[in-house]
Amino acid sequence: MTCDEAIKLxxxxxxxxxxxxxxxxxxxxxxxxxxxxxxxxxxxxLIRSIGKATPYYKAPSGLRERIQASLREEIAERSPRSVSRxxxxxxxxxxQSKPSERRAVPFGTQWSxxxxxxxxxxxxxxxxxxxxxxxxxxxxxxxxxxxIASHVRSLMANHLxxxxxxxxxxxxxxxxAKLDFAPVVVDLSSEGFPLVxxxxxxxxxxxxxxxxxxxxxxxxxxxxxxxxxxxxxxxKRITRQGYQxxxxxxxxxxxxxxxxxxxxDLQAFKQxxxxxxxxx
Amino acid sequence: MTQRPEQEDVGSFEEVMxxxxxxxxxxARWLLRNEQDxxxxxxxxxxxxxxxxxxxxxxxxxxxxxxxxxxxxxxxxKKNRAVDLTTTFDEEIHxxxxxxxxxxxxxxxxxxxxxxxxxxxxxxxxxxxxxxxxHQEGLSYKEIAEIAQIPPGTVMSRLARARAKLKExxxxxxxx
Numbered sequence: 001m002t003c004d005e006a007i008k009l010x011x012x013x014x015x016x017x018x019x020x021x022x023x024x025x026x027x028x029x030x031x032x033x034x035x036x037x038x039x040x041x042x043x044x045x046l047i048r049s050i051g052k053a054t055p056y057y058k059a060p061s062g063l064r065e066r067i068q069a070s071l072r073e074e075i076a077e078r079s080p081r082s083v084s085r086x087x088x089x090x091x092x093x094x095x096q097s098k099p100s101e102r103r104a105v106p107f108g109t110q111w112s113x114x115x116x117x118x119x120x121x122x123x124x125x126x127x128x129x130x131x132x133x134x135x136x137x138x139x140x141x142x143x144x145x146x147x148i149a150s151h152v153r154s155l156m157a158n159h160l161x162x163x164x165x166x167x168x169x170x171x172x173x174x175x176x177a178k179l180d181f182a183p184v185v186v187d188l189s190s191e192g193f194p195l196v197x198x199x200x201x202x203x204x205x206x207x208x209x210x211x212x213x214x215x216x217x218x219x220x221x222x223x224x225x226x227x228x229x230x231x232x233x234x235x236k237r238i239t240r241q242g243y244q245x246x247x248x249x250x251x252x253x254x255x256x257x258x259x260x261x262x263x264x265d266l267q268a269f270k271q272x273x274x275x276x277x278x279x280x
Numbered sequence: 281m282t283q284r285p286e287q288e289d290v291g292s293f294e295e296v297m298x299x300x301x302x303x304x305x306x307x308a309r310w311l312l313r314n315e316q317d318x319x320x321x322x323x324x325x326x327x328x329x330x331x332x333x334x335x336x337x338x339x340x341x342x343x344x345x346x347x348x349x350x351x352x353x354x355x356x357x358k359k360n361r362a363v364d365l366t367t368t369f370d371e372e373i374h375x376x377x378x379x380x381x382x383x384x385x386x387x388x389x390x391x392x393x394x395x396x397x398x399x400x401x402x403x404x405x406x407x408x409x410x411x412x413x414x415h416q417e418g419l420s421y422k423e424i425a426e427i428a429q430i431p432p433g434t435v436m437s438r439l440a441r442a443r444a445k446l447k448e449x450x451x452x453x454x455x456x
Contacts, residue, residue, distance in 0.1 A: 013441040015414070017421045046447055051415035053393040054400055059301045063319055067301070067326045069384070071290050074327060151352035152299050216418060241296050242342035260299070260342060262418050 006036050014044050024093045056217045144238050144245055144257075146203055151221045151243065151258040154199065154210065158217065161197030161212055171198040175209045183209040183224040183253065185276055191272040193220065213269065219267060220259040227254045235270075237263065239247060246270055250277075295332050297326065298343045303417055304349045310403055310412040311353040320371070325352040346427045350409065357405060384456055389454060399449040406443035 006029045012018045013026050032035045154160050163174040172185040174197050187195040192215065199210040201223065208225040227249050236247040244268045246257045255273075256267055304325060308318040325348045330338075336344055406428070413419045413427060425432040445451060 008440075009436075012421075012442065015421070015436075015439070017436065043443070046450075047415070047443065049396065050400075050411060050443070051334040051418075053396040054411075054416065055397060056302075056416050057315075059305035059319070059322070060315075060319070061440045063305065063322065064298065064301055066300075066319070067323050067377065068329055070323055070329055071293070072331065075290060075443070121346070149295075152295065155299060217416065218418070239340070241338065242300065242340045242344075260303075260422075262420050264420070265418055 001025050003033060003036055006033070007039065009039065010040060011041060014047055028251055036078060051216065134175060140236065143204060144240060147245060147256050147258050148240060148243050150201055150203060152155040154221060155219060159198065162199045164197040166195050168195060174198060179207055179209060181226045185211060185274040186273065188272050188276060193272060194270055215259070215261045215269065217264055218259060218261045220261060222257070224253050227252060239263070289333065293330050294380050296341050297329060297345050300345050301343055304345055305413055306416060307346055307349050307409065308353050310408045311350070312356065313401055317356060321352050321356055322349060325349040328352065340423065343423045343426045352425055395450065395453055399446055399453060403442065403445055406438070407445060410438055410442050411446070
């Protein structure tokens with residue numbers, strides 16, 4: 001790899017967006033080329049400081065209400081007139097052909113039958129591909145809905161934490177006293193995920209612990225409850241409505257992390273969390 | 281078969297989209313550089329989003345909403361004849377060198393929030409946007425491509441140009 005190529009790929013490398021092979025090539029180049037290595041260090045320092053030093057403009061109070069009011073106004077205007085909207089159709093020829101417009105083509109009717117047949121085949125294909133995804137992890141999907149709802153509620157209703165503290169030795173005893181299990185609470189400030197606090201929640205028909213962590217300006221809810229014995233399995237990742245969900249199980253607990261941070265961030269969160277767990 | 285936004289739709293719309301209000305406001309604020317405009321644009325964008333909510337089939341709600349916020353912002357920028365939409369002339373960026381200012385000096389000032397904010401505000405809109413999406417929202421290249429409506433392969437080079445430009449402006453401010 002030449003220096004020019006290395007410089008060109010540097011941003012992708014720093015953002016963790018290169019494929020593994022490109023990653024390796026650039027790492028090797030940085031080991032060998034001092035000039036590029038220095039450029040890399042300055043560049044990564046700059047990149048870190050952009051995120052840290054620039055202000056994040058949170059929505060001012062009142063904007064939410066303004067929006068909600070304008071949405072309701074919109075509905076109020078719309079309802080009495082009852083405007084029927086055209087739904088863009090997948091098969092315009094099938095749905096839009098009016099009798100009067102029927103052309104005198106000998107195959108006209110066959111055509112629409114063909115289109116109908118095609119539609120049925122297509123629907124079958126879609127159903128066939130979708131069905132396994134919908135059926136198998138049904139329980140997971142239901143739980144995912146609950147988890148997202150709980151995450152959203154915690155941010156909406158100003159009820160993010162019951163015990164607000166970045167001190168794991170405050171949060172843990174508080175949770176221990178309220179639950180019939182003792183979740184592990186670790187602070188990950190040094191890893192870029194400061195602990196914000198803890199909360200009681202109710203999921204999957206049982207009380208659970210919700211640990212709240214922060215990533216830049218975003219929040220991560222980590223839901224924890226005891227694992228059933230022998231329930232260990234592979235990690236699960238679900239993306240829904242812009243939220244990332246990551247599920248894993250260790251010897252004692254079920255974990256579900258929910259957030260609007262990127263998938264990479266959530267994976268990193270899981271890694272540092274597991275690293276900080278006291279060895280048993 | 282006809283679908284109209286109704287009372288119950290507002291509920292589900294708000295549940296899916298209002299959590300991204302801060303992200304929407306932040307993006308609009310960086311693009312417009314003006315608080316009042318940002319709020320107007322966000323309100324307008326939510327209204328537009330609501331009207332086309334039937335076309336949202338799950339998936340990434342934040343990216344979907346931010347695309348609308350971005351487009352609404354650009355409409356206003358164009359109306360105000362903001363001349364900074366794209367980088368037409370000022371394109372030659374020398375990644376390697378800001379001869380007068382050493383990397384060490386840049387590092388020294390890299391914690392200076394005010395300086396960085398000023399330099400970022402000077403950038404063209406498409407650079408401000410991509411830096412905010414990446415560094416403040418932590419979005420992936422794929423999501424950024426969707427919101428900025430550019431091919432995924434362009435995201436890295438545009439980010440690189442935006443950062444190089446920022447570095448250049450920082451250097452210019454430091455050597456003053």
